[in-house]
Structure formats: C-alpha cells, structure tokens
Amino acid sequence: MFLLDTLEQGLADLDARGLRRRRRIAETPCDAHMNVDGREILGFASNDYLGLAAHPALAAAMADGAARYGAGSGGSHLLGGHSRAHVQLEDDLAEFAGGFVDAPRALSFSTGYMANLATITALAGRGTTLFSDALNHASLIDGARLSRADVQIYPHAGTNALAAMLEASDAAVKVIVTDTVFSMDGDVAPLAALLALAERHGAWLVVDDAHGFGVLGPQGRGALAAAALRSPHLVYICTLGKAAGVAGACVIAHETVIEWLLQRARPYIFTTASPPAVAHAVSASIKIIAGEEGDARRAHLATLIERTRAMLRQTRWQPVDSHTAVQPLIIGSNEAALAVAARLDEAGLWVPAIRPPTVPVGTSRLRISLSAAHSHDDLARLETALRQLGEIEVPA
Numbered sequence: 380m381f382l383l384d385t386l387e388q389g390l391a392d393l394d395a396r397g398l399r400r401r402r403r404i405a406e407t408p409c410d411a412h413m414n415v416d417g418r419e420i421l422g423f424a425s426n427d428y429l430g431l432a433a434h435p436a437l438a439a440a441m442a443d444g445a446a447r448y449g450a451g452s453g454g455s456h457l458l459g460g461h462s463r464a465h466v467q468l469e470d471d472l473a474e475f476a477g478g479f480v481d482a483p484r485a486l487s488f489s490t491g492y493m494a495n496l497a498t499i500t501a502l503a504g505r506g507t508t509l510f511s512d513a514l515n516h517a518s519l520i521d522g523a524r525l526s527r528a529d530v531q532i533y534p535h536a537g538t539n540a541l542a543a544m545l546e547a548s549d550a551a552v553k554v555i556v557t558d559t560v561f562s563m564d565g566d567v568a569p570l571a572a573l574l575a576l577a578e579r580h581g582a583w584l585v586v587d588d589a590h591g592f593g594v595l596g597p598q599g600r601g602a603l604a605a606a607a608l609r610s611p612h613l614v615y616i617c618t619l620g621k622a623a624g625v626a627g628a629c630v631i632a633h634e635t636v637i638e639w640l641l642q643r644a645r646p647y648i649f650t651t652a653s654p655p656a657v658a659h660a661v662s663a664s665i666k667i668i669a670g671e672e673g674d675a676r677r678a679h680l681a682t683l684i685e686r687t688r689a690m691l692r693q694t695r696w697q698p699v700d701s702h703t704a705v706q707p708l709i710i711g712s713n714e715a716a717l718a719v720a721a722r723l724d725e726a727g728l729w730v731p732a733i734r735p736p737t738v739p740v741g742t743s744r745l746r747i748s749l750s751a752a753h754s755h756d757d758l759a760r761l762e763t764a765l766r767q768l769g770e771i772e773v774p775a
C-alpha cells in the first residue's frame with residue numbers, strides 16, 4: 380500500500396494547489412462549436428489555427444489513404460513501415476517549407492514531441508553545448524536532457540545574453556534551440572538575430588515552428604519564410620496536428636542533416652511509423668494550406684487576432700503582446716485563473732487555464748487560441764463574457 384499512498388498524497392497535493400488536470404471528452408470533431416462532455420460549447424482551446432481539423436476534404440483523404448494503404452504502417456521506417464504516402468509527404472514538405480536551405484530534405488515523424496527529441500539527440504551529445512530559450516516547449520527541454528549535452532538556458536528572447544554565452548563557450552559543437560512562436564505567450568522568437576549569432580559562432584539553429592507552420596509567411600510556409608531567412612545551419616521542425624489539422628511532424632534541413640537523423644536519431648529509428656493514411660491526409664492538407672483557401676483562412680484569422688488584441692486590452696487583466704493566434708491573458712494565481720475559466724465555462728465558452736509547470740509560477744493565464752473556424756459572432760460572445768468578468772470577485 381505504501382507506494383500507492385505516496386501517489387495518492389501527491390495527487391491530493393496537486394488538488395490543493397489547483398494543479399490537478401482533468402481531460403474533457405469531445406463528442407464531435409474539433410471545431411469552433413463542439414459537443415464536449417455532453418454540452419454544446421464554443422471552444423478557444425485547440426491549436427487548429429486554420430480550422431482544418433474537421434475539413435471534409437481531409438477526412439476524405441484519410442479514408443482514401445486507409446483504403447489504399449490499410450490502417451497501420453506495420454513497422455518502423457527502417458524495417459518495413461515506410462510507405463509511398465510517407466515519401467510523398469516528405470517530398471511535399473521539403474518543397475513547400477524547405478526554401479531556407481539548398482538541397483532541402485524532410486523526415487516525417489508521428490508527433491512533434493518525437494521530432495524534437497530526435498533532432499536534439501542526433502545533433503547534440505556529450506561535448507556539445509545546447510543554448511536553449513527559457514520558455515522553450517517541454518519537448519525541447521526533454522530532448523536537451525536526453526541528449527546529455529551541456530545545457531545553457533538563455534533568458535527568453537535574450538539575444539545579448541546568448542551572444543555572451545556563445546562567446547564564452549569553447550564547446551566543439553554548439554546548438555541553439557528555440558520555439559518560433561512561443562506556445563504559451565504567442566510571441567515570435569528574434570529569428571534573424573539568432574541566425575546571425577549561429578552563423579558567427581558556427582552553431583546550428585534548430586527552430587520548432589509548431590505554432591507557425593501553415594499560419595506564418597507567404598502561403599503559410601512558416602516562420603523562417605516569414606523572416607526570409609536562409610542558411611545551411613538551420614534545422615526546421617514543424618508539427619502537423621495544429622494548423623495542418625491532422626497529426627505528425629516533420630524535420631526539414633539540408634539533406635546531409637536528414638540522412639544523419641535517419642541513421643542516428645533513436646526516437647526515429649525505434650518506433651512504429653505513423654499510419655500511411657495520416658501522411659496521405661497531411662499531403663492533402665498542404666495543398667489547402669498553400670492554395671487560395673489557405674490564404675482566405677489566414678486573412679480571416681488575421682482579422683480575428685487584431686480584434687482579440689483590442690478586446691483583451693479592455694479587460695482588467697494583463698494581455699501579452701502577441702500578434703499570433705495564441706492570445707494569452709495573464710491572471711496570476713492558479714486559483715484566480717481557474718475561477719475565471721470556470722465562469723467562462725458557465726457561459727458555454729471553453730478557454731483553458733494554463734498553470735505551472737507549463738508557465739512560470741504566478742503567471743497562470745487564460746490561453747485564448749483563435750482559429751479560422753471562429754466567426755466574428757463567436758468573438759462577440761467571448762467579448763461579452765469577458766466584459767461580464769469585469770465585475771466578479773476572483774481569489775487573489
């Protein structure tokens with residue numbers, strides 16, 4: 380009993396600190412309006428930034444892929460699981476988002492978490508120094524830990540501090556790693572300055588564009604395209620379960636980097652390849668993202684972002700200066716953030732309260748995630764609900 384008691388105590392402790400997480404059950408496809416836990420809600424919780432997750436063309440592509448390739452891949456990529464659909468997806472992605480490097484090649488993964496672990500552990504090891512932004516995503520942090528490299532954390536977006544760290548380092552291999560769009564703040568990393576530092580110090584720059592791919596840059600080609608950056612030192616990671624609306628991830632880099640990952644990245648080698656139908660659906664998604672429909676969805680999303688920024692400035696809480704679809708409102712304590720989220724929930728709005736360890740202590744927040752699936756009427760409902768929160772009492 381002793382072992383179970385310890386866990387129960389740990390869970391009770393999470394409860395007491397307002398840190399216990401609970402899952403909700405979606406009964407209908409991910410969309411602005413969904414049935415969750417048996418109730419109709421207006422959702423601001425998803426990363427489905429372009430509103431493609433419920434797109435009939437992608438559901439049809441998934442069904443077509445399953446008809447062609449079956450349900451599962453049957454093996455790892457190096458042992459039988461690599462299909463024509465994966466090859467096609469990698470070619471599509473290298474062409475679509477690989478413009479930042481000569482000879483781009485792409486490698487597909489079943490999740491972004493795995494892609495991050497794989498990339499970092501393949502590029503960094505003992506004798507390497509990794510320079511990591513203080514607000515990087517958990518999967519980059521875990522990759523850094525797994526790599527056994529020396530890890531130096533620079534202050535969020537702190538390019539001066541990073542420059543000093545690079546200057547002082549005599550590591551044989553240096554790797555700078557950053558989110559492009561920070562997932563809990565919505566701000567964009569100073570990519571041009573980071574690349575200039577990487578070039579000056581002979582370092583790799585690994586960027587995780589989970590929240591930028593499909594949304595930023597011309598045709599949604601991502602954060603590097605938006606900043607018009609080019610370098611053989613760049614390694615680009617994008618996830619395909621957010622704006623692309625399906626699942627999976629991809630690493631894009633110079634073909635030599637990709638060949639190295641293929642040979643050495645254990646999270647790539649020792650796992651079953653994703654179902655080919657998933658890759659097939661992502662290829663269909665890229666066509667939508669790159670085309671006129673993608674442009675229209677991004678333009679609509681941009682109007683929603685600007686309207687939300689204006690709306691959040693009117694509340695009693697502190698908005699973050701974000702121009703992306705991630706629009707946080709910093710509330711403060713866990714209890715206060717939970718209380719505010721609960722009031723919104725009563726009004727039929729799902730806006731998640733994000734708490735430590737996902738964000739620093741004392742900065743618990745509502746994270747409003749916008750999607751092209753939202754209408755201006757949906758935003759009007761959010762605005763009304765936030766205005767009504769103006770008067771309520773919340774715990775400190």
Ligand code: PMP
Nearest residue numbers: 490491492516518562587589618
């Ligand atoms: N990087 C960032 C910045 C993310 O926000 C996420 C997902 N929350 C991931 C990587 C992981 O991607 P996936 O969900 O595909 O595992």
